[in-house]
Amino acid sequence: MTYSDGMPVLEARLPTGRYDMIIETGVLERAGELVRQVAPHEQALLVVDSAVVNTAGVVVGAALESAGYRAVTVPLDASERFKTIDTVERVYGVMLEARLERGSPVIALGGGLVGDVAGFVAATYLRGVPVIQVPTTLLAMVDASIGGKTGVNHALPHGGLGKNLIGAFWQPRRIIADPVTLRTLSERDLRCGLAECVKHGVIADPSLLQFIAGSAEAIAARDEAVLAELIARSAQIKITIIEQDEREDANRALLNLGHTFAHAIEPIETLDLRHGEAVAIGLCAAMHCAVSTGSMSSGDAETVTSLLQRLGLPTRLPSSVAAAPLVARMRYDKKVRDGQLRLVLPCGIGTAKIVETDEPVIVDALHGIGAAP
Numbered sequence: 001m002t003y004s005d006g007m008p009v010l011e012a013r014l015p016t017g018r019y020d021m022i023i024e025t026g027v028l029e030r031a032g033e034l035v036r037q038v039a040p041h042e043q044a045l046l047v048v049d050s051a052v053v054n055t056a057g058v059v060v061g062a063a064l065e066s067a068g069y070r071a072v073t074v075p076l077d078a079s080e081r082f083k084t085i086d087t088v089e090r091v092y093g094v095m096l097e098a099r100l101e102r103g104s105p106v107i108a109l110g111g112g113l114v115g116d117v118a119g120f121v122a123a124t125y126l127r128g129v130p131v132i133q134v135p136t137t138l139l140a141m142v143d144a145s146i147g148g149k150t151g152v153n154h155a156l157p158h159g160g161l162g163k164n165l166i167g168a169f170w171q172p173r174r175i176i177a178d179p180v181t182l183r184t185l186s187e188r189d190l191r192c193g194l195a196e197c198v199k200h201g202v203i204a205d206p207s208l209l210q211f212i213a214g215s216a217e218a219i220a221a222r223d224e225a226v227l228a229e230l231i232a233r234s235a236q237i238k239i240t241i242i243e244q245d246e247r248e249d250a251n252r253a254l255l256n257l258g259h260t261f262a263h264a265i266e267p268i269e270t271l272d273l274r275h276g277e278a279v280a281i282g283l284c285a286a287m288h289c290a291v292s293t294g295s296m297s298s299g300d301a302e303t304v305t306s307l308l309q310r311l312g313l314p315t316r317l318p319s320s321v322a323a324a325p326l327v328a329r330m331r332y333d334k335k336v337r338d339g340q341l342r343l344v345l346p347c348g349i350g351t352a353k354i355v356e357t358d359e360p361v362i363v364d365a366l367h368g369i370g371a372a373p
């Protein structure tokens with residue numbers, strides 16, 4: 001990590017190229033020149049989350065214009081229902097109408113949903129145009145904007161929506177994160193981002209957990225200096241992991257700690273959980289497995305669980321949820337190999353590993369976090 005005017009600048013060095021992540025209070029006002037440095041052109045497409053179209057959207061639109069871009073703006077509603085190929089096609093239509101060219105950058109301004117859709121548009125329009133990720137949720141700043149995964153949902157053959165089934169790896173030219181944008185984020189969405197920060201701490205950095213515990217009030221009050229440090233420390237963990245494994249052939253899967261459980265829990269409609277909330281519960285289930293298989297002490301698991309609770313995140317399931325259907329859903333996880341479930345489990349606080357895990361251990365963990373037999 002380096003610093004510019006006291007603010008952190010991170011760098012991702014990947015086999016397919018390098019890019020930086022600038023984290024700075026008020027940086028959106030300079031977004032135009034920062035885009036121009038990495039993707040100079042006359043035109044640009046600004047894909048903007050409807051929630052920030054009248055705030056950050058105005059700032060970035062003006063910054064692009066003063067840097068000499070003719071920018072076309074497309075607002076998108078951040079709903080998983082609209083994270084589809086239909087939306088992507090609609091954006092292609094706008095781009096063709098405006099005659100955007102191979103060099104015209106796409107600026108993805110919003111949460112992870114807008115980042116994924118705009119990133120996929122950029123990956124595929126004219127076989128690929130530059131994308132600059134400008135995340136406006138904590139989750140997108142510490143996770144979704146980093147690493148080049150882009151994509152949309154698709155209907156499953158027998159009903160329901162399959163998440164992120166269609167997509168591409170397409171790394172951004174730059175990531176620009178302005179903590180000011182988090183002022184308007186709902187408390188619930190802030191908590192969801194914090195769940196991913198806690199996950200990063202458990203995977204790789206015990207001191208990040210101490211930082212979060214010591215800064216919980218300042219984070220809730222949206223103290224921008226504290227948020228900048230939180231974003232930088234948490235994002236750095238993701239960057240370090242993707243630098244070792246850009247395409248999730250090996251260690252990138254460690255970022256899925258808690259997610260095998262979370263993906264099974266999240267679709268339960270009666271629980272009405274956001275992804276980050278399901279991750280918090282999934283993290284607790286993974287820690288149960290780790291305690292029962294001897295890779296984590298119950299004291300460490302208790303420390304992390306208490307932190308999640310203090311942040312206002314759920315850590316248990318209601319007894320109306322049964323373990324067996326959850327395990328059946330977990331069998332669809334992409335880490336399953338030859339029918340054997342493989343989970344990311346913590347080894348104490350600060351490292352994690354992928355472990356073949358027997359079903360009774362998983363069932364026991366689900367009971368441990370409240371699921372009915």
Ligand SMILES: NC(=O)c1ccc[n+]([C@@H]2O[C@H](COP(=O)([O-])OP(=O)(O)OC[C@H]3O[C@@H](n4cnc5c(N)ncnc54)[C@H](O)[C@@H]3O)[C@@H](O)[C@H]2O)c1
Pocket residue numbers: 049050051052077078079083110111112113114116136137138139140143144145146147148149150163164181182183184185186189192275
């Ligand atoms: N590509 C990846 O590596 C990756 C990783 C994790 C998650 N994701 C994807 O990211 C999405 C989740 O991202 P998310 O948690 O950012 O959710 P989101 O994009 O759905 O945003 C959450 C809500 O916050 C609103 N919002 C965004 N910025 C705001 C702001 N500054 N002020 C007020 N409201 C604001 C949005 O309109 C939305 O209602 C999912 O679609 C998930 O699949 C992708």
